[in-house]
Amino acid sequence: INGVELVAGADVSEKALKSFAEQFGVKQTFTDYKKMLRLKDLDAVSVCTPNYMHKAPTVAALRAGKHVMVEKPMAMNAREAQAMVDAAKEAKRKLVIGFQYRFSPEAQAVKRYVDDGQIGRPLFARVQTLRRRGIPSWGVFGRKDLQGGGPLIDLGVHYIEVALYLMGSPSAVSASGSAYTYIGNKPSKTLCSWGHWDHKSYTVEDLAVGFVRLDNGACMTVExxxxxxxxxxxxxxxxxxxxxxxxxxxxxxxxxxAGLMVNV
Known part of the structure; x- marks a missing residue:
């Protein structure tokens, strides 16, 4: 990125830290991120930790006077997310979540039509991020205690964010939904390109559905x-x-x- 210099990195794994430093030519490395945050020439921090470790380094970086970009999902729950927002406001620093889909060519093309008034007032959004059988067989994607949730927090948040962006960034006024676990927590003999996951530690949902009312009068369904x-x-x-x-x-x-139903 033009105008950006990668000056330091922190990781509890010395092996991963060494690999990172060699790959990106980083000279200053730390196994304690709090020590890294003391650097005076550090303007912004990218938090790439696992989900359950998003809040602590984000709040610490903001309080240290650094701008922060944290990977999605923002936090494990709404309480943690609010604490992060509060810390950013108190420090008067920017807090950005890693939602890159709004910058895709598709989203930017549609945004031009929206901004030009071609859609008019948005009424309804349908978000679908559905895998027929795509339970990750690696990492901790199936553990709610470490992930915070399943497909909704991992996949759905991307398209929810794009939907709100393309609808003019309205706020939610109410939400209802249901979550179901009926495949991931059981042993499976069904062939799947994703491989077999650990059903014994699987505590997240297989399917989540929701209905959201927005303050601009529109509503949104999520699957x-x-x-x-x-x-x-x-x-x-x-x-x-x-x-x-x-x-x-x-x-x-x-x-x-021109008196016709047109697809562009």
Missing amino acids: SSFAAHIEKDDFNLQIMGEKGGFTLHPPAIYKDE
Whole structure:
């Protein structure tokens, strides 16, 4: 990135830290991130720790006067997320979550139509991040105590963020939903390209569904799964407005023009 210099890194694993330093030419390394935060020439910090370790280093960095970008999901729960936001406001520093999907060519193309008024007032968004059978067989994706949740917090948050971005960033006023675990916590003989996961430690949901009301009068449904009895994986966002609508994959606009129903 132009104008950015990687000056230091911190990791509790000395082996990982050495590899990182060699790969990126970083001269200052620390096994204690708190010591790294004392560096005066450090302007911003990227928090790439596991989910359950997002809050502590983020709050510490903000209080040390550093701007922060933290990987998604932001935190393990709403309480932790609020504490992070409060720390950023108190320190008067920027806190950014690693949601990159809004910068995709598809999202940016659709955003032009939205900003041009082609969609009109948004009414409804449908978010779908569905895997037919895609439970990760590595890492701790199946452990709620370390991850905070399953497909909704891992996959769904990306498309929820894009949906809100393309709808003008409204705030949620109410939400309801359900989560179901019925495949991941049982041994499976079904062939799957993702491999076999540890069902004994699996404590997250297989499927999460939700309904959200927004303060601009619109509403949004959310469907997210690691495992579901569906035809195929389905990752998409659809938004319907008063003047037109669109889907993200493939990027397409649906509207009335010259007395015709037109797809762009």
